Amino acid sequence: MAILLWPVHASAVPYPPRVQVFVANSGANSVSVFDTRMGEVVGTISVGRTPVGVGAAPGGDRVYVTNEQSDTVSVIDARSYAVTATVPVGRHPFGVAVTPTHAYVTNFGSASVTLVDVATNQPVGEIPVGRFPHTPVVSPNGRYVYVTNNGAQSVTVIDTASQKPVATVPVGLFPAGVAVSPDGARVYVANTGSGTVTVIDTRNHKPVGTTEVGRAPMGVSVTPRGRVFVANAGADTVSVLDRAGAPLGPAVPVPAQPEGSAAAPDNSFVYVTNTGADSMSILDASTAKPVATVPVGAQPEGLAVTS
Template identity: 65%
Template sequence: MLAVLAGTGFDASPRWPTRIQVFVANSGSDTVTAYDTRLGKVTATIGVGDYPTGVGAHPSGHRVYVTNESSNTLSVIDTRSLAVVATVPVGANPFGVAATPTHAYVTNFGSGNVTVVDTATNTPVKTIPVGRFPHSAVASPDGSRVYVTNNGSDSVTVIDARSQTPVDTIPVGVFPSGIALSFDGKRLYVANTGDDTVTVIDTGSNRPTEVTKVGNAPLGVSVTPGGRVHVANTGSDTVSILGPGGKPLDVVKVQRMPEGSGAAPDDSFVYITNTGSDTVSVIDAVSGKPAAPFTVGDRPEGVAVTT
């Protein structure tokens, strides 16, 4: 089994890129943990705003965006200097964030809208109305669409990123939370916390094609380049692994209260934040086997993986 072992880094295989960084929002300590997978260690603990929850990476990998739920701000982190370079005011109780090359889209859980932030100037430029209690967001690979889960409306809002307007609403399960796209952008996966399911959506038609039962209270979801879907089931301390169409493949036991899920872009590992144990579980993206976890800050929630 290929594994990340603390202090040893990765196997010297061409499967691994030069550098992958994992950024974890620690809501209980108002920090972000930066973990270098090649070094196999935490490289920085970065102070951000109050109660950081969501993390999203810019497509270039040079910036990471962190939502601060209690201070109604967005922290912008330079991934090379590992320092906050801007703090942007957004809406009420921001939770999720997704970035295109030109803009970051922040879901404001408390104000029922999305703040659009210009990534060149780090300034808010527009507010887009969506459904009730918007939770998480993901951008399409080409940057043309942004998808937002509406926790209080049991739906997903589709935003046209060019016009920055909603263009469709997709019905899903109960209390949709986490959301992820396949690397080709053709399938959308939504974790429905209220009914323990994942809805699979065809992005060509914007309609569900499959509903899969997973563990208790699924929250975070991510997709590997190889098409495997990893769902963090916070109520059952497990990760459900699904195939590209949503077929269940395996269930992996992790530590207490798994919440966030992030996949490495090289099909190496998947990183699961465990809110109840202040750790990140590491799962081999190909074999599905667990590797050594690592410790982060207090109450880790969102996670982003970037090169």
């Protein structure tokens, strides 16, 4: 079990009860589970080869992990930490987003999204998208899934009713992470090759702004109050933006190569994986100040929060 390295005493940090963070350790073929009530990593789960993406079911009872080198997805019971299913998908699965009925898995090597029925944990279809699809995110109302196409400089919009693409949105170079605002009005795309974030208006699926952030931005998350946190892997910083995409002060330093970003559902904290430091940073969602660094497994990448 890893030990939490606090800059202040753990009891001084007002963590909400039973929030857990599942972290994919791509260099260890495992998932670390950080429990905010305990203030430490409470479990390590073996999965497939090179786990990179993590998505939580809406109810928080299951977590889906993409195993890039195994061409599978591991399904984890969020209470027992047991792997309950292993689902075959496309080549080099990277990201995963989950609705009450389906998991959407981006296949980086197949230019497709595998549709998985969460009731049976069986693949039920393939949706064509752009080249090198990277990360998906579901709109708050469940109507759309937005997929970044790392090799096509675009975002594919999938209608969840028809399970078909309905729009392609041009963005910056090598788009990677993507997040949607709590009201569903804006989508934020991290363009790794451009060092920018593109803001998309979901009413017409058009870009409405571009903001410069740090080098090689990867993961993006949005807090319930609408603050956007961007992990800049090439700058060892996290940029914080407002709803319109404007910077809120200077970027925040974190350990080496931050890649993943996820926000707690109660607006308490934001969690950032530091791939080059085998750790996870915890930032206060209101002040953007780091409050802790947690050691996890080797080369952590994607992560998801359950409650």
